[in-house]
Every structure is written in C-alpha cells, then in structure tokens.
Amino acid sequence: MSELMSDREIDRSKMKVSDEVAIEITNMNKWYGTFHVLRDINLTVNQGERIVIAGPSGSGKSTLIRCINRLEEHQEGSIVVDGTELTSDLKNIDKIRSEVGMCFQHFNLFPHLTILENCTLAPIWVRKTPRKEAEETAMHFLEKVKIPDQALKYPGQLSGGQQQRVAIARSLCMRPRIMLFDEPTSALDPEMIKEVLDTMIELAEEGMTMLCVTHEMGFARQVANRVIFMDQGQIVEQNEPEEFFNNPKSDRTKLFLSQILGH
Amino acid sequence: MSDTSFVRTEMLPEKDPPATSVGAIGWARANLFDGWFNSVLTILSLAFIWYVLAGVIPWVFQSVWNATSLTECREIMSETWGSTHGHACWGVINDRWLQLLYGFYPPYPVTPDVNAGDGTGMLPAYFRPNLAFVLLLVAISPVLFTNLPRKLLIVSAAYPFLMPWLMWGGSIWGPVMVAAGFGIGFLAYRIVNPLAGSLTAIIAAIFVPIIWWLTLAGPVAGVLEGIVSISIPEVESRRFGGFMLSILIGVVAIGCSLPIGIFLALGRQSDLLIVKSLCVGFIEFIRGVPLITLLFVASVLLNIFLPPGTEFDIILRVLIMVTLFAAAYMAEVIRGGLAALPKGQYEGADSLGLNYWQAQRLIIMPQALKISIPGIVSTFIGVFKDTTLVSIIGLLDPLGLSNAIRADAAWNGIYWELFAFIAVLFFVFCFSMSRYSMYLERKLHTGH
Ligand SMILES: Nc1ncnc2c1ncn2[C@@H]1O[C@H](COP(=O)(O)OP(=O)(O)O)[C@@H](O)[C@H]1O
Ligand SMILES: [Mg+2]
Numbered sequence: 001m002s003e004l005m006s007d008r009e010i011d012r013s014k015m016k017v018s019d020e021v022a023i024e025i026t027n028m029n030k031w032y033g034t035f036h037v038l039r040d041i042n043l044t045v046n047q048g049e050r051i052v053i054a055g056p057s058g059s060g061k062s063t064l065i066r067c068i069n070r071l072e073e074h075q076e077g078s079i080v081v082d083g084t085e086l087t088s089d090l091k092n093i094d095k096i097r098s099e100v101g102m103c104f105q106h107f108n109l110f111p112h113l114t115i116l117e118n119c120t121l122a123p124i125w126v127r128k129t130p131r132k133e134a135e136e137t138a139m140h141f142l143e144k145v146k147i148p149d150q151a152l153k154y155p156g157q158l159s160g161g162q163q164q165r166v167a168i169a170r171s172l173c174m175r176p177r178i179m180l181f182d183e184p185t186s187a188l189d190p191e192m193i194k195e196v197l198d199t200m201i202e203l204a205e206e207g208m209t210m211l212c213v214t215h216e217m218g219f220a221r222q223v224a225n226r227v228i229f230m231d232q233g234q235i236v237e238q239n240e241p242e243e244f245f246n247n248p249k250s251d252r253t254k255l256f257l258s259q260i261l262g263h
Numbered sequence: 264m265s266d267t268s269f270v271r272t273e274m275l276p277e278k279d280p281p282a283t284s285v286g287a288i289g290w291a292r293a294n295l296f297d298g299w300f301n302s303v304l305t306i307l308s309l310a311f312i313w314y315v316l317a318g319v320i321p322w323v324f325q326s327v328w329n330a331t332s333l334t335e336c337r338e339i340m341s342e343t344w345g346s347t348h349g350h351a352c353w354g355v356i357n358d359r360w361l362q363l364l365y366g367f368y369p370p371y372p373v374t375p376d377v378n379a380g381d382g383t384g385m386l387p388a389y390f391r392p393n394l395a396f397v398l399l400l401v402a403i404s405p406v407l408f409t410n411l412p413r414k415l416l417i418v419s420a421a422y423p424f425l426m427p428w429l430m431w432g433g434s435i436w437g438p439v440m441v442a443a444g445f446g447i448g449f450l451a452y453r454i455v456n457p458l459a460g461s462l463t464a465i466i467a468a469i470f471v472p473i474i475w476w477l478t479l480a481g482p483v484a485g486v487l488e489g490i491v492s493i494s495i496p497e498v499e500s501r502r503f504g505g506f507m508l509s510i511l512i513g514v515v516a517i518g519c520s521l522p523i524g525i526f527l528a529l530g531r532q533s534d535l536l537i538v539k540s541l542c543v544g545f546i547e548f549i550r551g552v553p554l555i556t557l558l559f560v561a562s563v564l565l566n567i568f569l570p571p572g573t574e575f576d577i578i579l580r581v582l583i584m585v586t587l588f589a590a591a592y593m594a595e596v597i598r599g600g601l602a603a604l605p606k607g608q609y610e611g612a613d614s615l616g617l618n619y620w621q622a623q624r625l626i627i628m629p630q631a632l633k634i635s636i637p638g639i640v641s642t643f644i645g646v647f648k649d650t651t652l653v654s655i656i657g658l659l660d661p662l663g664l665s666n667a668i669r670a671d672a673a674w675n676g677i678y679w680e681l682f683a684f685i686a687v688l689f690f691v692f693c694f695s696m697s698r699y700s701m702y703l704e705r706k707l708h709t710g711h
Contacts, residue, residue: 071610090618098616108611111709112629121625122615154709174615 010222014207017225020047021080022178022209023068028077030067037063038074039233047177050210052220052241055230056256061213064230065180068211069100082177098126101171105183107163109155115142115166116151119173127174134173141169145199161192165199172203179203181212215260221245229253322351330354332673355674356684362668363684365389366504366659372432372496391495392507395429398422399514407699423518430503430511434494436484444472444480500578504659506688511578512660513647513692516585520646521639523586524593525632529623531598542594549591555652557584562656581653589646596642600635601627633707640700644693661685 023045030038037060045051053061066072067079070086070093079086081096110118119138123129129137142148145165147158155163164184171179181200185193197219204210204223214220220227220241227244229237229252237244237253248254282288295305325344330336336352344350356363361370370388387393402422405415424438452468488494503511530542549557561580569575604627612622632639654663665681668674 069614071613094616094618097614100614102614104607104610104614106605106607108607108614110608110611110626110630112633112707122617125621125625126616156709170615 010201011205014205015048015050015225016207017049018047021045022047022049022082023211024078024080025068026078026080028067028074028079030063030072030074030076037233038067041077041235043228043235045178045209045211047209048207049226050204050208050224051212051226051228052224053211053213053228053230054215054217054220054256054260055236059230060233061230062182065102065182065211065213068178068180069097069102071102094126098122098174099176100178100180101168101174101176102180103164103167103171103182103184105187107155107160107167107187109163109167109170111155114152114154115147115158118155118166119170122170123173138169138173141172142166144172144202145169146195159192160188161195164188164192164196168196168199168203178209178211181210181214183213183215185214185216217245217261229256231256318349322349325349326351326353328353328357331358333675333677334673351680351683352677353680355668355677355680359664359668359674360684361389362505363661363664363681364505365392365507366664367502368392368498368504368507369502372498391429391432391498395426396507396510398425398429399510428495430498431500432495432497434484434488434492436487436493437480439487440480440484441476444475447475448472500576503578505664506661508578508653508658508660509647509650509689510692512582512585512650512653515582516589516646516650517643519586520589520593520642523590524597525628527590527594528597528601531594532601546591546594549588550595554585554588554649555655557588558652558656560584577658581656581658585646585650585653588649589642592642592645593639596635596638597631599638600631600633603634604630633704636700636704636707640696644696647692647696648689661688 021044023043025041025043028038028041029036041064053064055061063072067074067086068081073088074086082099084092084096086092086096109115110121113121116135116138119142120131120134123134123137124131127134139148139151142151145168147162147165147169150158150162150166155166158166168179168184184200185196188196193216197216200210200212200219201223210223212219212224224241226238227241228235229244229248229250231252237248237250239249244253245257248257284293296302327336327339327350330339330352331354333352333355336354337347340347340350340352368389371386372391398418399422401415402419405411405413406419424442428435428438448468448471451471452464455467456464527542527546530538531546533539533542558581561584562577565575565580608626608630609622612626617625651660651662654660654666657663659667662685665685668681669677
C-alpha cells in the first residue's frame with residue numbers, strides 16, 4: 001500500500017469536533033440472506049469528526065457505510081443520521097441521502113452527462129435550485145477540485161483521478177453535512193492518488209464530517225481523529241491514529257497493520 | 264568489446280509508404296487479391312454480380328411505362344424488342360400508383376349530406392393524408408434531431424390528436440376530449456399524490472382518464488360540437504389502404520410501443536409482486552403467440568366478446584393489437600439495456616437523493632435506451648414490415664392491394680413489378696430508420 005503523505009502542512013484551525021452528534025448507530029445488525037455481514041455495530045460520530053475505517057477485504061466496511069445512506073438496508077438496531085432515523089419511510093431516506101454525500105471506488109459518474117450536468121443534476125431536481133444558481137455552485141466546487149476547465153467534457157474523457165474529483169464535487173454541490181468515501185483511491189493509478197487525497201484533505205480542513213474507508217494509512221495519520229478497524233463484520237478496535245498505528249491492542253489489528261504497512 | 268551498447272546519433276526522417284500499400288492499387292491488393300484464394304473468390308463474386316446485374320438492369324430500364332393493361336404492355340414489348348421476356352411493365356405502377364399509396368381513400372372527401380358536385384374543391388387531391396404526412400415529418404423532426412428549435416415539440420405533442428382528426432375527419436371536439444383525458448389524468452395525479460401517496464396517485468392517473476373517455480368524453484364533445492361546430496367530412500375506415508395504411512399502423516405502433524415497452528420493462532423489474540407478474544405475464548403471452556393470431560382475434564373474435572351492436576373500428580383494433588405486440592418485444596429489448604447498466608449508476612443516483620422516477624428518467628433510461636438503440640430500431644423495422652400482415656384479415660395494405668389489382672382483368676398475371684415497387688418503398692423507410700439509428704449511436708457516443 002502506498003504511504004503517500006501530503007507534502008504540505010495541514011491547517012487544523014477549522015478541524016473542530018463539536019458535541020453535536022452526526023451519526024448514531026446502535027446495536028446494528030445486518031444479514032445478506034443468512035450471512036451475518038455486520039454484527040452488533042455501535043458507533044457514534046460527532047459533527048466535524050474525520051473517521052477512517054480500515055480492515056481486510058470482505059470485513060463489511062463498504063456495507064457499513066452504505067447502510068448509513070440506505071444503499072443497503074439493516075435489519076436490526078437503529079441508525080440515526082442528523083436526528084433522522086433511517087426507517088423504510090421513503091421521505092426520510094431521500095432527505096438523508098440529499099444531506100449525506102458519497103464517493104465510490106468506481107466514481108459512478110453519469111457517462112451520458114457532461115461534468116457540469118453531473119454536478120447540477122441533483123441540486124436542480126432534488127433541491128429545486130434554479131439552473132443558473134446550480135451552475136454557479138457547480139463551477140465553484142469544480143474550481144475547488146481544480147478542474148473547472150473540464151466542465152463541458154464527458155466523464156469518459158477524463159482521467160481516473162479527475163473523475164474521482166468530479167465525483168467529490170458532485171457530492172459537494174448538494175452541500176452535504178456528512179461525506180462518505182468508499183475506497184476512493186483504490187481504483188486509481190499511483191500518480192493520481194495524491195490529487196484525490198489532497199482534495200479530501202482540503203475538505204477535512206474545512207471541518208467536513210467524513211467517514212472514509214481507505215487503505216491510505218498516511219491519510220489516516222494526517223487527517224483522521226479516529227481510526228476504526230473492522231474484521232468479520234465487527235468493530236475490533238478504534239483509537240486515535242497515533243495510538244492505533246504505534247500501539248495496536250488486538251492481535252488482528254497488529255496482523256493487519258503488519259501486512260498493510262509491509263513491516 | 265561488447266556491441267550491445269548503442270546510441271543513435273541521427274534521427275531517421277519520415278518516408279512515404281511503398282506504393283503497393285496505398286492508393287487504389289494498394290487497397291485492391293490488400294482487400295481483393297490478398298493471396299490466390301481471395302483472388303479466386305473476388306473473381307467469382309464479380310462474375311456473380313455481373314450475371315445478376317446483366318439480368319436486372321435491362322429488366323428495369325428497358326421497360327414499358329405507358330400502358331393500361333398487361334396485354335398492351337406485351338404488345339409494346341414485342342414491337343420494340345421482339346420479345347416479352349426480360350422487360351418490366353411499369354405501366355401497372357403508372358396506372359395504379361395512387362391506389363397503391365392511398366388505397367380507396369377519397370381524394371376529395373365530402374360530407375354525405377352535402378351534394379358538392381364532383382367534390383373537387385379548392386384543396387389539392389389527397390390533401391388531408393398528405394398534410395398528415397407532412398405534419399408527421401414536422402412532428403418527429405424535433406424528436407429525432409435535438410438541434411432543431413424546441414418550439415416544434417408543440418407540433419409533436421398535438422400530432423397524436425391532430426392526425427386521427429385529419430385522417431378520419433369528423434368533429435374536432437372528439438380528439439380534443441381525448442387529449443383532455445390526459446390533462447385530467449395529470450390533474451388526478453397532482454391532487455391524489457399529496458393526499459394518498461404516489462402509488463395511489465398513479466392508479467388514479469390511469470383510471471380517472473379511462474372513466475372519462477368511456478363515459479363523459481363523448482357527450483361533452485357532442486355538446487361542444489353543438490355550441491361551436493368545427494368539423495370536416497368523415498372518411499370510413501374501410502376506405503383506408505395502401506402505403507398510407509402501412510405508415511399509419513407503423514407510426515402508431517412505433518410511437519406507442521416505445522413508452523409502453525419502457526413501462527413494461529420497468530414493471531418487470533419492479534419489487535411489487537402484482538405489477539411484476541402482470542408485466543411478465545403480458546410480455547410472455549404476447550411473445551408466445553404469432554402476430555397473425557392476434558390480428559385474427561382483432562378482426563373476428565372481438566366481435567364475439569363485445570356486446571352486439573358495438574361499433575369498434577377495425578383499424579383501431581388492428582392498431583391496438585400491433586402496438587401491444589410491438590410493446591412486448593420492445594420491453595424485452597429495453598430490459599436488455601437495463602441489465603447492461605452497471606449497478607453503480609443506480610447507486611450514484613440513489614446516493615444523490617434522486618427518487619425512483621427521477622433516477623429512471625434522468626439517469627437510467629437515457630443510458631439504457633442508448634444501449635438498446637440497435638435493438639429498438641430493429642423492432643421498429645420489424646413492426647413496420649409486419650404491417651403487411653393486415654392484408655390477411657382483409658385490410659388493403661400494399662400487398663392486399665396488389666392482389667386486388669391482379670383481380671382486375673387488365674392486370675391479371677402481373678407480379679414482379681408490383682412487388683418490386685412495394686419492396687422499394689418499404690426499403691426506403693426501413694433503410695432510413697437503420698441509417699438514423701447509426702447516426703444516433705454516433706451522436707450519443709460520449710466516451711472514448
Ligand atoms: N449484495 C451482496 N449480497 C451478498 N453478499 C454480499 C453482498 N455484498 C457484499 N457481500 C458480502 O459481504 C461481505 C462484506 O462485504 P463488503 O462490505 O463489500 O466488504 P469490504 O468493503 O470490507 O471489502 C463480503 O463477504 C461480501 O462477499
Ligand atoms: Mg469494499
């Protein structure tokens with residue numbers, strides 16, 4: 001795994017964790033058929049927290065964060081996002097989805113729409129923002145992720161790193177309070193990983209609440225205020241990054257870290 | 264000394280490719296005479312093409328255009344070329360082309376209770392079907408070519424109601440009331456949605472208009488006609504025929520089968536068990552029976568089931584059957600497109616908070632339809648050609664007319680010329696559809 005460290009100092013002035021709870025998961029269980037994929041998950045995320053979720057492949061990391069915006073349905077326990085509980089009520093689901101942004105491993109941009117249209121679609125149709133205003137917002141965020149000049153191209157004409165940054169901008173256009181990332185850099189060539197991580201660091205610096213599934217341990221050390229280690233559908237260990245990396249408690253964590261850091 | 268080390272001191276200049284690999288000679292060598300086997304095949308193919316053209320070209324061009332019967336044709340052929348063999352008699356087309364195009368549609372329709380002399384009025388012959396055809400081109404052009412002014416879409420929206428009025432005539436209020444049904448359905452959806460949720464609203468949006476059409480639409484149209492009378496002479500369905508009929512059935516079936524097919528394909532993927540089973544049942548039933556059976560049902564059986572005395576227009580019945588038939592195939596073609604979309608597209612749409620219909624309309628369908636273009640257009644072409652089957656239940660499409668024309672003593676025994684003419688006309692339409700689909704695929708290609 002690459003140990004990419006950002007070359008610049010991180011501005012921590014706005015990275016404040018508030019007391020307000022953003023996500024509260026209590027005794028949550030999920031099954032795929034008879035397969036118990038998430039077991040008794042308890043997790044509280046405060047507004048402004050930056051959490052990195054790590055763990056071996058198949059441990060349920062993706063499933064966990066996909067439950068937070070109901071791309072997957074949980075069967076037991078409760079998930080409360082921003083004060084709204086996730087039930088099968090479609091209104092709640094749409095409300096939560098429009099407040100929680102998500103970036104995927106394979107970007108999931110809409111290939112038949114231009115970059116600008118990708119970014120304005122949800123604000124126009126979900127938030128009912130006037131087109132002009134939505135376009136201004138979109139350009140603002142595209143500038144932020146440093147690709148305003150690609151606005152009229154199609155996703156298929158961009159590199160992977162650029163596409164992932166567009167995906168981030170597309171989520172930001174909905175002005176989310178929470179961002180979820182599911183391995184945003186693992187489908188990218190090494191030279192593109194840094195540009196995406198830099199964008200994510202900038203987001204963290206602005207105080208965004210973030211949950212990232214990632215293997216970028218450099219990013220975790222620099223940005224996260226908590227690292228969660230999952231294995232076999234359970235949260236095995238969670239700690240501040242320094243403690244987590246330098247002084248892991250559980251054997252599973254030690255084994256995982258030794259594999260991923262190549263010691 | 265090792266000679267594995269090498270440093271180029273001078274860069275090589277660009278050279279022209281050898282003459283044998285470019286230009287006409289290069290092309291022929293690479294594509295036609297590449298080895299003795301290909302060369303033999305090329306020569307054999309050329310000989311075959313020559314043989315076919317040597318027969319067809321004189322038949323088409325050394326032909327008789329001005330004759331009023333097959334006997335006259337043969338006489339002219341014997342006089343001119345000394346034989347009746349190998350020459351076409353296009354006289355039949357010259358003589359009957361209006362019939363082949365319009366069937367028995369009156370060139371100047373008149374109101375039955377008006378004695379309008381010979382009916383020749385201010386308007387040119389076949390004004391109404393011709394206008395309907397021109398308007399058809401205007402109505403589909405903004406749909407086919409997105410760079411045309413969007414205002415033309417008003418014509419497209421009005422066309423489904425205007426066309427039947429132009430073709431069958433009668434009071435304008437009938438089509439207006441049918442159109443009003445759609446407005447009423449939309450209103451019903453808008454009113455019910457906040458009160459009872461979207462599923463109930465969709466059901467209301469389907470059934471309220473149907474009730475309107477079955478009960479109130481007729482009387483209301485009658486009353487309005489009594490107040491402001493806007494009507495044109497009626498033309499009966501049995502007078503429809505020729506290419507006009509093929510195009511009419513083809514256009515209606517093509518135009519209606521696409522939206523119905525989309526809903527069937529979505530219904531087939533639905534989580535609602537009843538919706539899903541209804542759609543699967545419908546699709547599998549329709550695909551399991553030949554179109555001709557459905558047409559027989561339309562022409563004969565429906566009369567048995569409908570209450571006696573019900574007037575249910577034969578063309579309307581055929582239109583419904585052909586449309587349903589095409590829709591079932593369309594649904595499967597579109598389902599293929601839906602299946603080809605990566606799951607990530609649904610997730611991308613969901614994660615942004617788009618609801619089901621928004622996701623379908625803005626994200627899923629545009630891509631699924633794009634993937635399915637070749638299949639959709641093949642279905643269109645198939646449906647258009649299948650319209651010739653209506654001749655079997657007695658409608659006078661071009662094939663039905665060719666039989667009628669042969670039944671006339673003057674043209675008894677003429678086959679090739681009629682079929683060639685019909686084939687050419689069908690080919691023009693089908694080939695245009697095929698070319699358009701290729702244009703569309705190129706235009707919608709957004710990746711690398
Ligand atoms: N849709 C699904 N149906 C059945 N099993 C699934 C499904 N998605 C994931 N799984 C299984 O659930 C487990 C956890 O998957 P996932 O959350 O994707 O793991 P991770 O992201 O940590 O690699 C894996 O064993 C995977 O095979
Ligand atoms: Mg995963």
